[in-house]
Amino acid sequence: MVRETSQNAHKRKVGVPVPHVDEEIASQPACWGLAVDLASGSADRLPARGERVAVIGCGTSWFMAIAYAALREAAGHGETDAFAASQFPAGRRYDRVLAITRSGTTTEVLDALGTTKARTTAIVGDPDSPVAHRADDAVLLPFADEHSVVQTRFATSTLILLRAHLGELVGTATVQAAQAVRAPLPLDPGGTEQVSFLGSGWTVGLAHEAALKCREAATFWSEAYPAMEYRHGPIAIAAPGRAVWAFGAVPDGLAGEVAATGATFVHSGHRDPLADLIVAQRFAVAVAAARGLDPDRPRHLTRSVILS
Numbered sequence: 001m002v003r004e005t006s007q008n009a010h011k012r013k014v015g016v017p018v019p020h021v022d023e024e025i026a027s028q029p030a031c032w033g034l035a036v037d038l039a040s041g042s043a044d045r046l047p048a049r050g051e052r053v054a055v056i057g058c059g060t061s062w063f064m065a066i067a068y069a070a071l072r073e074a075a076g077h078g079e080t081d082a083f084a085a086s087q088f089p090a091g092r093r094y095d096r097v098l099a100i101t102r103s104g105t106t107t108e109v110l111d112a113l114g115t116t117k118a119r120t121t122a123i124v125g126d127p128d129s130p131v132a133h134r135a136d137d138a139v140l141l142p143f144a145d146e147h148s149v150v151q152t153r154f155a156t157s158t159l160i161l162l163r164a165h166l167g168e169l170v171g172t173a174t175v176q177a178a179q180a181v182r183a184p185l186p187l188d189p190g191g192t193e194q195v196s197f198l199g200s201g202w203t204v205g206l207a208h209e210a211a212l213k214c215r216e217a218a219t220f221w222s223e224a225y226p227a228m229e230y231r232h233g234p235i236a237i238a239a240p241g242r243a244v245w246a247f248g249a250v251p252d253g254l255a256g257e258v259a260a261t262g263a264t265f266v267h268s269g270h271r272d273p274l275a276d277l278i279v280a281q282r283f284a285v286a287v288a289a290a291r292g293l294d295p296d297r298p299r300h301l302t303r304s305v306i307l308s
């Protein structure tokens, strides 16, 4: 199922170990296809049109929650809020709480599920995890679970599944994902000092996720903002050697304003933003390599946060 990049095929041939995260990134096009199939088979467990929904998660899973909430509301399926699981307002009335968690062991997610009276659905990577058993309904993605601490394919497969469930035709995104696993990187991983990622609407979640990938995999200085917020302060750090990387629609004039600071402006303009996220994941891993870091052993991180 995993389609290797030619670089990884070469590494393997000469006996150099390929990081798990590289393989997981490369397998996303295949995983997205499986996620689309799963969307039709799990429609009765996912939020129904008209329901008032809260989506919760931590880290990467929270950022996918943010993206999905914006997409669902924009598609007219109903009011949808996204929360870091630790910030879930237990007193609010929701028809359904949707938890996203790869491990199914994250303490804040389990705690939030324990406080709500709403029907609960969990999208989980590990079918034998506590969250998979605790939720009223579970949608299981073991095919997208990962060895890596740093999440890539579970997150994007979850979002593709949810987009397919909203009725989006995600075939083009999947084709573009196959291009994105091979596309040239838009920035020099060894020669870029800082990146600010921008998004608007649902792609704000992707911007946060891209920035988190850079921090997690490579201890690289990265920030993320809604694109219209960028002029309200963050542009002060734009400079030569730094970059602004936008997902989705770009506000009029922004590319020129960034260029005037000497920073590089990155925007594919033609790919589905979720396919663009794959390029950002690859950039994060390439920065780790340029810094001599092992992206499979990110500093201070564990696969999930389990609090005693």
Ligand code: F1P
Binding pocket: 058, 059, 060, 061, 100, 101, 102, 103, 104, 105, 106, 109, 149, 150, 151, 216, 301, 302, 303, 304, 305
């Ligand atoms: C959530 C998460 C990861 C993050 C870190 C700790 O995990 O925050 O996104 O990379 O390693 O856990 P999960 O609830 O989706 O399993």
